[in-house]
Amino acid sequence: MPRLSAVSLAAALFGLAPSPQAAPANTATPSFDCRKAEAEIEQMVCKDTTLARLDRETTRLYGLALDARSLPKAQKKQLIAGQRGWIRGRNDCAKADDARDCTVSTYLERIFALRHGYAGARRQDDKGISRGPFNIRCAGVDAVIAGTFVQTDPGYAYLRWLDQQLVLPQTPAASGARYAASLKDGDALFWDKGPDAQLVVPGKPETSCRVDLQQS
Template sequence: MPIRLSVPTVALAMLGTTSVAMAASPSFDCGNAKGQVEQLICKDDTLARLDRETTRLYGMALDARSLPAPQKKTLLAEQRGWIKGRNDCWKASDAGVCVAASYLERIHELRHAYAGARTQDDKGISRGPFDIRCPDVKAVIAGTFVQTEPGFAYLRWLDQQLVLTQTPAASGARYTATTANGEAVFWDKGPDAQLTLPGKADMNCRVGIRD
């Protein structure tokens, strides 16, 4: 059974808690924010940071000299479609969680598909995609990590994808997600990692940088 895209409960408490003294600053002018989703982003520092990172990656991908004109046209169309989908999150039962998941998926897609989006990692908060190999997963897992507070991990393989939120750990970086089938855990310890999927035993995995 496919694992549905999911942001765990810990993220629900994080989103929407930005105080007035810690005003969010996304890539667009909040004075001209349109619609419920843009207004939500302007009120939440985590969503604002995800917006800035997505916009930064998109700009680098679009400006890359190596990107042929047909691919630029495709990228422009993809971004317009993605923005429309993100803005449709106002229909979701929890718009904040929907928007966060939308940004994380887009960040992964930009970093995965466009080399230009991976050229200035020292100036951003995202890393990846990484190749994660686990013995009982019959495909290489592509993983992207975003350093907000707390951080996020986005994992995708075959027809499955997971959004996990970082939780306290004595060592490494531990991420969890509550799915319809149970809890998933990814524990990153440098080149070594441990992945637990609902109903399955812990798997010892290897993490490598994608060429």
């Protein structure tokens, strides 16, 4: 599988998407009509710039996946049904202890699923705020980690392997892109510096990783 240089990987992750600080806040509207929003979560998305941007990106990727000529009709039906089910699941975040965190994670998981599962949604261009899927190979981890990265404010890394997943918000760093969170069982960290990265998962020592863009 081809590897990206440090410069081209950084561009793939971040350089092709517009800076969230550069866009006026009033341009960050969701994909649906807020005047018709009835569900509690939909109303929250309409009032939250980050959630609105995640909604627009999710809808964009869904459209790309659905419009792909290579997608068989049966899979299109499954995709449509899956999107409807996902919307119901997103709205169920109203029952969560932290509805916003649940909604963010639900959007990131859907972005990951669309980019990972549908070739049409893997387009790497300047029209969206997500990049991926990436294959991340780390010393001492007995599986390839699949990852997507989303540029909001803050940005997010979504990593999944075996039965584990990490949702990590971006934190300040002198170089590269650093994502970190304090979880109930310990601290987690993913620090990307071009094609090389460091990973820390709760209860495990820091390990070195290699990041490659998954090809369609």
